[in-house]
Amino acid sequence: MSEEFKNITIDNIETEHLCCAIADKKHQCGVGVKKQWLKERIPEGHVFRKLDAKGKVFIEYAPLESAWIPVQGDNFLYIYCLWVSGSFKGKGYASALLEYCINDAKAQGKSGVCVLSSKKKKPYLTDKKFMLKYGFEVADSINDDYELLALSFDGNKPSFTESVRQMSVSSKDLTIYYGMQCPFIPNCLEQIKNYCSENGIPVRLIAVDTLEKAKNVPCIFNNWAVFYNGKFETVSLMNEGSLKKSLGL
Known part of the structure; x- marks a missing residue:
């Protein structure tokens, strides 16, 4: 399945779509802003991997140390977004994207992968039930609602900042x-x-x-x-x- 995906790079970013805003004209003003943001992040190890098709199928992650979120920890990857929508659901794309991220973390010698989630499914957050199937566990929580999930390879765990x-x-x-x-x-x-x-x-x-x-x-x-x-x-x-x-x- 790997041949169906591609990563956004400095070389192809101007010609590739960014999935989530692909068909919504009112959000096109934000595409240029996002692409500029990505140009600054990609050299830091930020990854945007998507299905090579006109659809909302992608994963976006980065080294935790340079991830723009209030989470701390040593040597983890942080998943900003994992999104598969519409007719693309049920085809194994979410699993393929997550497995790519996990394998990438292992290849880089990372301590694991983490992601923001919640006890009950919320918009714009990764589904906890899906992540648990891959061995993710609750590493930290806030207000008995929002949760930081982590898949640790060596026993270390990330946490929310104070x-x-x-x-x-x-x-x-x-x-x-x-x-x-x-x-x-x-x-x-x-x-x-x-x-x-x-x-x-x-x-x-x-x-x-x-x-x-x-x-x-x-x-x-x-x-x-x-x-x-x-x-x-x-x-x-x-x-x-x-x-x-x-x-x-």
């Missing part, structure tokens, strides 16, 4: 921490800014634009994190509709 355990901010305003790894984010930000401006809703948009900031956000974070009334709400991306529905704004 800043994550705050899960709160001092401001009562709608507060969103965001990165630019996901091509959906620019459009989501635009919708939120417009809606909040039109309705007089105070909003704080905090760019997580360095590795140091990403390692020290005050909550669970995987490109996006939302607070309201000082309390952490979700890592799920929000547009105008989901903002009104989830937070009652």
